[in-house]
Amino acid sequence: MITFKGVHKWFKDLHVLNDINLHVNQGEVLVVCGPSGSGKSTLIRTINKLEPINQGTLIVDGMDLSDSKVDINKLRAEIGFVFQQFNLYPHLSVMRNIILAPIKIRGMGKNEAESQAMALLERVGLVEKRNAYPTQLSGGQQQRVAIARALAMKPRIMLFDEPTSALDPEMIGEVLLVMKDLAQSGMTMIVVTHEMGFASEVSDRVVFMDDGQILEEAAPDEFFKNPKHERAQQFLKEVLSPMH
Amino acid sequence: MKRFVVMFVAFVFVAGLCGTLLAQDRLDTIKKRGALIAGVKDSTPGFGFVDEKTREIVGYDVDFVRAIANKLGVKLQLKPVTSASRMPQLVEGNIDIIAATMTKTAERAKQIDFSYTYFFTGQKFIVKKGTVKSLADLDGKRIGTAKGSTSEQNAAKALPKATILSFDDYPQALLALQQGKVFAVTTDESILANLLGKAPNKEQYEIPDIQISDEPYGLGIKKGEKGLVDFVNKTLLEMEKSGEAKKIFDKWFGPKSPTPLQRGSFKITAGK
Amino acid sequence: MLKYQFDWSVVTSGKYFEWLLSGLYTTIQLSLVAIVLSFLLGLIIAMMRMSNVKPVRWFAHGYLEFFRNTPLLVQIFFWYFGSYKILPTVINDWLNRTNFEFGAAVIALTIYTSAFIAEDIRSGVRSIPKEQLEAARSSGFSYVRSMQYIILPQAVRITIPPLINQFLNLTKNSSLAMTIGVMELTYQARQVESYTFKGFEAFTAATLVYVVLSIIITLMVTYYDKVVLSPMKAR
Numbered sequence: 001m002i003t004f005k006g007v008h009k010w011f012k013d014l015h016v017l018n019d020i021n022l023h024v025n026q027g028e029v030l031v032v033c034g035p036s037g038s039g040k041s042t043l044i045r046t047i048n049k050l051e052p053i054n055q056g057t058l059i060v061d062g063m064d065l066s067d068s069k070v071d072i073n074k075l076r077a078e079i080g081f082v083f084q085q086f087n088l089y090p091h092l093s094v095m096r097n098i099i100l101a102p103i104k105i106r107g108m109g110k111n112e113a114e115s116q117a118m119a120l121l122e123r124v125g126l127v128e129k130r131n132a133y134p135t136q137l138s139g140g141q142q143q144r145v146a147i148a149r150a151l152a153m154k155p156r157i158m159l160f161d162e163p164t165s166a167l168d169p170e171m172i173g174e175v176l177l178v179m180k181d182l183a184q185s186g187m188t189m190i191v192v193t194h195e196m197g198f199a200s201e202v203s204d205r206v207v208f209m210d211d212g213q214i215l216e217e218a219a220p221d222e223f224f225k226n227p228k229h230e231r232a233q234q235f236l237k238e239v240l241s242p243m244h
Numbered sequence: 245m246k247r248f249v250v251m252f253v254a255f256v257f258v259a260g261l262c263g264t265l266l267a268q269d270r271l272d273t274i275k276k277r278g279a280l281i282a283g284v285k286d287s288t289p290g291f292g293f294v295d296e297k298t299r300e301i302v303g304y305d306v307d308f309v310r311a312i313a314n315k316l317g318v319k320l321q322l323k324p325v326t327s328a329s330r331m332p333q334l335v336e337g338n339i340d341i342i343a344a345t346m347t348k349t350a351e352r353a354k355q356i357d358f359s360y361t362y363f364f365t366g367q368k369f370i371v372k373k374g375t376v377k378s379l380a381d382l383d384g385k386r387i388g389t390a391k392g393s394t395s396e397q398n399a400a401k402a403l404p405k406a407t408i409l410s411f412d413d414y415p416q417a418l419l420a421l422q423q424g425k426v427f428a429v430t431t432d433e434s435i436l437a438n439l440l441g442k443a444p445n446k447e448q449y450e451i452p453d454i455q456i457s458d459e460p461y462g463l464g465i466k467k468g469e470k471g472l473v474d475f476v477n478k479t480l481l482e483m484e485k486s487g488e489a490k491k492i493f494d495k496w497f498g499p500k501s502p503t504p505l506q507r508g509s510f511k512i513t514a515g516k
Numbered sequence: 517m518l519k520y521q522f523d524w525s526v527v528t529s530g531k532y533f534e535w536l537l538s539g540l541y542t543t544i545q546l547s548l549v550a551i552v553l554s555f556l557l558g559l560i561i562a563m564m565r566m567s568n569v570k571p572v573r574w575f576a577h578g579y580l581e582f583f584r585n586t587p588l589l590v591q592i593f594f595w596y597f598g599s600y601k602i603l604p605t606v607i608n609d610w611l612n613r614t615n616f617e618f619g620a621a622v623i624a625l626t627i628y629t630s631a632f633i634a635e636d637i638r639s640g641v642r643s644i645p646k647e648q649l650e651a652a653r654s655s656g657f658s659y660v661r662s663m664q665y666i667i668l669p670q671a672v673r674i675t676i677p678p679l680i681n682q683f684l685n686l687t688k689n690s691s692l693a694m695t696i697g698v699m700e701l702t703y704q705a706r707q708v709e710s711y712t713f714k715g716f717e718a719f720t721a722a723t724l725v726y727v728v729l730s731i732i733i734t735l736m737v738t739y740y741d742k743v744v745l746s747p748m749k750a751r
Binding site: 101 | 647648650651652653654655656657658661665666669670673
């Protein structure tokens with residue numbers, strides 16, 4: 001579904017992605033973790049070309065992203081993206097946040113888009129907030145709407161960029177619950193997160209990054225019980241400590 | 245307190261007296277001052293405009309007020325005015341007399357006094373050659389003129405079905421004519437002749453012999469200044485008699501001038 | 517001192533009142549048409565100014581500098597008199613048969629004001645977090661569509677106070693149209709003055725009308741802001 005082959009990216013002198021090789025299968029749930037500044041957010045953002053790569057090959061859903069003939073808008077419509085800061089459209093109601101892209105990009109009828117949105121809102125437990133505006137919602141509610149908005153495009157891949165990092169602790173659970181439900185439905189997901197509980201419970205594979213490199217790639221059980229790389233051990237010690 | 249009231253009353257009394265004295269007689273004021281202050285145009289060719297060589301305002305209007313100043317034995321002081329500013333300037337006492345191509349109208353005569361007519365013209369049209377034979381050819385057309393002038397009102401009266409377009413000044417109105425935006429330009433013949441004299445491809449245009457109004461120009465004097473009005477009128481009649489008036493006309497509008505006009509049978513005479 | 521007789525009847529009834537009224541009508545027409553057009557044009561120019569395509573950006577930049585820094589009066593004369601030299605005779609003949617004074621005034625006011633509006637909108641767009649554009653782009657919206665549906669609606673909302681200013685300026689500036697014979701409010705006030713010598717009354721009436729127009733425009737935009745746009749306000 002997604003293949004990285006020798007991918008490099010630089011921000012000026014900073015080597016943010018260093019020889020990334022990674023393959024994600026359809027229906028797989030991949031968790032990417034690592035300390036901040038490790039390049040994990042950049043990695044996930046290359047997949048829908050929010051960040052273009054400088055070297056190597058990146059193939060998403062059978063399309064080579066460096067091919068100028070690829071219609072990037074069409075590809076992005078197939079990939080849902082959930083941001084750390086939710087990024088709902090503040091000038092639109094919850095309902096209109098969700099139906100905007102299906103109507104304008106997919107050409108869906110308003111009624112169809114709205115009934116689909118209602119189903120999605122039910123799934124994320126926010127039917128009663130359909131006419132609210134983003135600023136009237138809590139962070140957890142906004143993120144759930146953001147997920148519903150992404151799902152409304154019936155994406156083939158869902159990308160999550162630290163979806164719970166900006167949330168108060170008591171709201172993290174409700175978002176993770178939605179994501180878990182989604183994972184169980186067979187969606188191909190790449191999740192950048194520090195939520196190790198989610199990783200061990202839901203993911204098929206964990207990727208550990210540092211300094212722009214993939215240092216470890218393992219099944220969650222193995223990764224948590226027996227991390228091989230020194231920095232991975234250090235990282236796990238930090239995120240799993242009760243003080244975190 | 246009492247003393248204050250007395251002082252106040254005295255002050256009001258003196259101030260009132262001064263006011264009366266000041267407003268007494270313009271003729272005396274002029275003589276005492278030793279100068280006649282005249283409001284003239286400074287950009288109307290032939291009447292009041294800046295001479296390119298001497299940088300002074302000269303013209304038909306200027307020569308008339310100069311003759312009056314000479315007769316009074318005082319210096320002449322010129323103050324440029326516009327069609328819009330000339331009457332307020334006079335009413336407020338900033339100038340003694342208006343000599344600024346001002347047509348005598350009944351409306352204006354309610355506000356100020358006029359001298360005998362010192363120049364006589366009429367409102368005509370500039371049109372493309374051969375397009376106009378009679379006034380009827382002009383009605384219903386778009387006619388250009390300049391704002392704030394009597395030309396606009398005369399045209400509206402003579403051509404009720406025409407659209408009158410008022411531009412900021414006459415050169416613009418002429419440009420609109422050349423670009424076909426208006427069918428004719430109308431104002432006093434003297435101004436038209438001058439405009440046409442300076443226009444490129446002037447041979448394509450003409451001023452047909454259609455006159456829609458008489459435009460007698462008068463010198464403007466503040467209401468109630470009988471002494472000054474009488475003096476000015478007397479001087480004008482003398483100038484006509486001595487031939488000086490005609491000389492001034494020939495100087496600015498004679499056959500060799502840039503804007504030749506016909507004086508015809510016009511003579512400065514007593515009466516309105 | 518000043519023996520000025522006030523006579524308000526010239527501006528409250530009769531022929532001269534009708535003149536002022538028809539002037540007001542023209543002023544409103546002129547302003548409304550130019551407000552709508554300059555807003556749309558301003559949006560387009562603002563987007564061009566922010567485009568990734570260099571020539572487009574340069575063109576918009578030149579447009580802004582040129583039209584903001586040329587006096588409006590000159591622009592009015594340019595469109596009314598100057599266009600004659602550029603356009604073919606057929607078009608000129610056609611224009612001369614229409615009410616081209618009004619058209620030229622609309623064009624000049626629109627282009628002049630759009631340059632200011634474009635700059636206001638651009639600074640409004642810059643104040644929208646870039647994540648909004650990212651969110652839109654990652655949904656599959658093109659740059660232009662992202663602007664249309666997500667960025668500009670928010671930017672315009674932020675831009676409302678300066679936009680009110682531009683609309684008010686436009687309404688006042690519309691009086692310059694009288695220089696080419698558009699019979700708007702100030703033109704008619706001057707007409708009344710030159711017919712009646714009651715300039716004080718005529719211009720006082722015109723001034724009052726401009727003040728009322730300004731208040732109406734402000735109220736209309738404020739209403740739009742409050743009722744139509746307020747739900748997106750942070751609270």
